[in-house]
Amino acid sequence: MLVLDSILTSSQNTEHLLESVRVFREELVKTGEVSDPSALLEFFADLENRLTEMPSGLRPGTEFDLFGKTAMLLASAVDEEDILAAMLDGLKAVLPYDAAGVYLADSEIPLGVKNKHGDHGELSVLVARGYSIEENKKFRQKFDDGIVGWVITKGAPVIVDDTKHDDRYIMLRKGTRSEISVPIISRDVIVGAINLESDTVSAFSEDSLRLLENLASYAAVALERAKTYGQLIEARSVERELEIATEIQTKLLPDEVPQLPGYDFAGFNVPSERVGGDYYDFIPITKTDVGIVVADVAGKGFGAGLVMASLRSALRMRVEMTYSIRAVMGNVNRFLHDSTGPERFVTAFYGVFDTITGRLTYVNAGHNAPILIHSDGRIENLETGGPLLGVIPDAEYFETIAEIEPGATLILFTDGITEACQDDGEEFGEGRIIEIVKEHMNNSADEIAHAIEREAVRFNGAYSPMDDRTVLVVKHL
Amino acid sequence: MKLKSERHGSVVVMGMKGKVMGGPDATVFRDELKNHLDDGIRKVVIDLGRVDWMNSSGLGILIGGLTTVKNAGGEMKLARTTDKIQSLLMITKLVQVFSTYETVEAAIAAFSE
Numbered sequence: 001m002l003v004l005d006s007i008l009t010s011s012q013n014t015e016h017l018l019e020s021v022r023v024f025r026e027e028l029v030k031t032g033e034v035s036d037p038s039a040l041l042e043f044f045a046d047l048e049n050r051l052t053e054m055p056s057g058l059r060p061g062t063e064f065d066l067f068g069k070t071a072m073l074l075a076s077a078v079d080e081e082d083i084l085a086a087m088l089d090g091l092k093a094v095l096p097y098d099a100a101g102v103y104l105a106d107s108e109i110p111l112g113v114k115n116k117h118g119d120h121g122e123l124s125v126l127v128a129r130g131y132s133i134e135e136n137k138k139f140r141q142k143f144d145d146g147i148v149g150w151v152i153t154k155g156a157p158v159i160v161d162d163t164k165h166d167d168r169y170i171m172l173r174k175g176t177r178s179e180i181s182v183p184i185i186s187r188d189v190i191v192g193a194i195n196l197e198s199d200t201v202s203a204f205s206e207d208s209l210r211l212l213e214n215l216a217s218y219a220a221v222a223l224e225r226a227k228t229y230g231q232l233i234e235a236r237s238v239e240r241e242l243e244i245a246t247e248i249q250t251k252l253l254p255d256e257v258p259q260l261p262g263y264d265f266a267g268f269n270v271p272s273e274r275v276g277g278d279y280y281d282f283i284p285i286t287k288t289d290v291g292i293v294v295a296d297v298a299g300k301g302f303g304a305g306l307v308m309a310s311l312r313s314a315l316r317m318r319v320e321m322t323y324s325i326r327a328v329m330g331n332v333n334r335f336l337h338d339s340t341g342p343e344r345f346v347t348a349f350y351g352v353f354d355t356i357t358g359r360l361t362y363v364n365a366g367h368n369a370p371i372l373i374h375s376d377g378r379i380e381n382l383e384t385g386g387p388l389l390g391v392i393p394d395a396e397y398f399e400t401i402a403e404i405e406p407g408a409t410l411i412l413f414t415d416g417i418t419e420a421c422q423d424d425g426e427e428f429g430e431g432r433i434i435e436i437v438k439e440h441m442n443n444s445a446d447e448i449a450h451a452i453e454r455e456a457v458r459f460n461g462a463y464s465p466m467d468d469r470t471v472l473v474v475k476h477l
Numbered sequence: 478m479k480l481k482s483e484r485h486g487s488v489v490v491m492g493m494k495g496k497v498m499g500g501p502d503a504t505v506f507r508d509e510l511k512n513h514l515d516d517g518i519r520k521v522v523i524d525l526g527r528v529d530w531m532n533s534s535g536l537g538i539l540i541g542g543l544t545t546v547k548n549a550g551g552e553m554k555l556a557r558t559t560d561k562i563q564s565l566l567m568i569t570k571l572v573q574v575f576s577t578y579e580t581v582e583a584a585i586a587a588f589s590e
Contacts (some may be wrong), residue, residue, distance in 0.1 A: 298533045299499060342544035343503055343537040347569060366569035387570040391540050415533065425530070467532070 066090040070218045080226035084127045084219055091215060092129075095208050097196040099130030099173050102184075102219060103148050104192040109155070123148060123192075130197070135173050146170040147181050151193045157182040157209055161202040173197060180204035182212045186220035194219060242274045249275055249305055252312050258282050258290045260355045262406075266445035267472040270416075270453060277304030278414050278468040279312055283319055288355045291319055294367065294412040294472055295348035303344070310339065311346055311389075325352055329363045329386070329397040336390030345390040349382070349412060353404070358476055360402045360410070365389045368415050371430060373437055375407030381430075382410075409437055409448070410474040416467035417452060420460035428459045437473075445473040478502040478528075478535075480509055488585050489513045490556075492524040499534025506538050510545060519551030522584040526557030536565050543575065556584040 070090065073083045084102045091100070103123045123145075150168050151158055160179040163169040169179070176197040184192040194216050196204065249271075257265035269278050277300050283291030295311060297304040314335045318328045329350060336346055349370055351362030364370075366388025369381035386397035404410055411433060420428035436455055440448045449471040460466050479494040491509065513521065523539065525531075539555070546553040555577045558566065566572045578584035 296533070298537045341541070343499070343534075343541035345537060345540060347533070366571070368568055385570065387574060391544070391571075392574060419532070 066094050067214070067218070070215070073222075080222045081127060083222045087215060087219065087222075088127060088129050091196075091212075095196070095204075095211055096198075097130070097203070098199045099128070099176065099197040101128040101131070101148075101195050102126045102192060103152070103195060104223075105152055105190065109152065109190040110188060123152065126192070131173055146172070147179055148193050148195050151181040151183050151195075152190055155183050155185065155190045157213060159204050159206075159209060161204075175199045177201045178203045180208055180212060182209065182216045184216045184219045184223065186224045191220065191223055245275045245302065245305060246271075249308070252309055253280065254282050258284070260288070260290065262477050263355055264445040264475040264477060265473070266449040267470075268449060268453075269468065269470040271468045272416065272466050273300050273468075275301055275305035276468040277301075277308055278416065278470040279308045280412070280470050280472055281312065281315075283316060285319065285352060290353050290355065291350065292353055292360070292412065292472065292474070293348065293350050294370070294414065294470060295346055296367065296414040296416075296468070296470075297346050298344060300468070307336070307340060307344060307346065311336065311348070315348075315350070325350060325361055325363050326397040326399045329365050329389070330395070333365065333386075333389045333395055333397070334393055337393040340390050342391065345388050347388045347415075349385075351382075351402075353474070358404045358406070358408075360404055361399055362402065363397045363399045365397060368413060368418060368430075370410060370412040371433060371437075372402055372404065373409045373411070373434065375405055377438075379434060404474065404476050406476050408476050409441070409445075410472075411437060411448075411452070412470075412472040412474075413452070414468060414470040416469035417456045417471060419467060420456040421464060422459060422461065423464070428456050432456075432459070445475045448475075449473045478505065480505055482509060482513065485585050487518070488520040488522060488588055489518045490522045490524055490581055490585070492527065494527040495529055497528050497531040497535035497538060499532070499537055502535070503538045503541065506542060507545070510542055514545070514549045514551070519546070519549065520588045521546050521551060521553040522556050522578075522581060523553065524556045524581050525559060525562055526581075528559055528562065531559075531562055531565065533565070533569075536562075536569065536571075539575070540571070552588065554578060554584045554587060556581045 066087070070083065070087050073086055088100045088102065091097070102125070104126050106122045106124065109121070147158060147160060147166070147168050147170075158181050160166045160169060163171075163176055163179060176199065178198045178201050179195065181193055181195040183190050184194060194212060196212065198204065253269055254267065257267055265282065267280050267282065269276065269280060271278065277297035279293065279295040279297070281291070281293040283293065285291050293315060295308075297307045297311065311332065314332050315328065318331050322328060329348070332348075346365075347367040348365045349362065349367040350365075351360045353360045362382055362384070364383055364385030366386070369383045372380040372382060374380065380402060382402055384398055384400040387395050402410075413433065417433065418428055418430055432455065433452055436452050437448055440451050443451070452471050453469050456469060457466065478497045481492045481494070483490045483492070491506075491513075493506075510521070521542070523542065543553050555575050557580065558577045563577070566575060566577070576584075576587065578587060
């Protein structure tokens with residue numbers, strides 16, 4: 001920054017100044033001080049254009065100080081209010097005034113379009129110099145009020161040699177006798193105005209106007225930059241929150257599958273958005289008993305993610321307290337009913353798998369029935385249970401037992417798999433899952449699970465949206 | 478989703494059309510249902526005959542509707558459930574919760590039984 005300062009003070013013409021800015025830009029990018037070089041480069045390109053358009057023959061010294069320092073501030077991280085204040089202060093040495101203000105329009109007015117805001121739009125002052133506290137309070141005014149209002153609605157500059165002989169003038173400050181006002185135009189939109197007042201009649205000339213118009217183009221850059229940075233920061237904070245939510249949710253899903261002799265477990269989830277509504281779990285109950293859960297929260301995004309998280313803790317807590325599967329489901333159902341609206345519900349399958357006997361005691365609460373392919377090829381759909389969770393507070397749940405004998409494969413999934421849909425409306429369905437499992441019978445549980453998901457995605461095609469997809473596979477070796 | 482309501486005596490038939498998938502559809506449905514309840518209507522038939530597609534969020538709309546009507550002391554019935562919706566009701570075991578009818582007329586007639 002200091003380097004640029006010294007170059008600027010020795011700059012004697014526009015070309016030299018332009019060169020200095022280029023050097024400065026390269027330095028900034030090289031040192032890596034700026035995290036987003038593309039935004040910076042775009043800004044510099046804009047700045048260089050403006051410098052190129054700057055009138056030649058500016059007086060060395062003061063004018064260069066003004067424009068050079070403004071350029072430097074624009075390239076730095078200083079906020080727009082401070083930049084505009086420095087502009088007004090620097091301006092005073094070049095173009096003496098008694099009062100000055102930078103005004104902002106509360107709505108943007110496209111250039112060349114007849115102003116429709118008229119009575120509605122208001123002006124506020126961002127930075128002011130030379131006004132008393134009382135005068136400062138009066139700043140907020142309508143678009144069509146006063147000289148500044150006229151400049152903003154017309155998008156054209158104005159010089160008032162004698163305020164006493166101009167109908168547009170509204171007295172805000174005692175002693176003002178002449179005034180100059182130019183619009184701030186950013187990308188063909190009028191965003192505000194710079195206004196100078198003098199206690200002397202005819203204090204402002206055409207030269208003053210040219211100078212002020214140049215300064216207004218810098219002010220436009222400052223305001224544009226503030227807007228871009230604001231959007232960038234906002235986008236980054238939303239992005240960060242999403243990252244955190246994704247991270248938390250990933251941690252809520254098991255990071256490993258049970259390792260139990262004689263069995264091969266697999267499970268994974270692909271959310272369709274950053275935060276998903278699918279949930280699966282392997283809950284260790286005893287050394288040989290494992291709880292298996294797969295659930296789908298209606299809806300997507302943050303809301304579904306929150307329900308998924310509370311479902312997980314509700315379920316895990318109750319699993320620890322009671323061994324009765326149907327009692328667990330009944331409790332979770334009531335809990336979800338009491339803590340969510342009627343449109344928010346969960347379909348869930350929960351079973352406790354005794355790996356010694358190969359018996360799975362389960363309750364299916366309105367979830368897509370897991371498919372059990374027995375060793376002899378017989379298909380069993382694990383349907384027994386009750387309605388989905390969170391809707392009917394006093395719903396009853398029934399449990400039953402499925403035998404997973406050696407050679408049998410159990411597949412649990414969410415509707416993101418079966419509802420993968422082709423353009424003609426045909427759904428992936430359960431038949432295709434069975435075919436894939438039979439094809440991959442000799443592969444590992446993990447390979448089978450991924451083959452199912454992969455085929456569902458292929459079936460769906462690239463152009464239609466997909467729901468969250470979860471697949472669990474348990475093979476009794 | 479398109480939604481159109483028709484009065485048949487003391488019964489209102491709300492016809493859903495197109496894709497029913499939660500989000501804005503849920504708001505539209507809820508607002509219109511609330512208007513009917515505010516008008517004193519307690520008998521509601523949802524005509525699903527022209528629904529092309531419904532996902533689980535769409536099902537949430539029906540569940541929310543049923544709860545709202547029940548809480549107001551009314552009754553809600555489904556008419557012309559498509560195969561897809563019937564299968565959703567089967568999977569979620571909501572078949573026992575919703576009364577379904579093959580035609581709108583049968584659903585309306587069921588209120589006077």
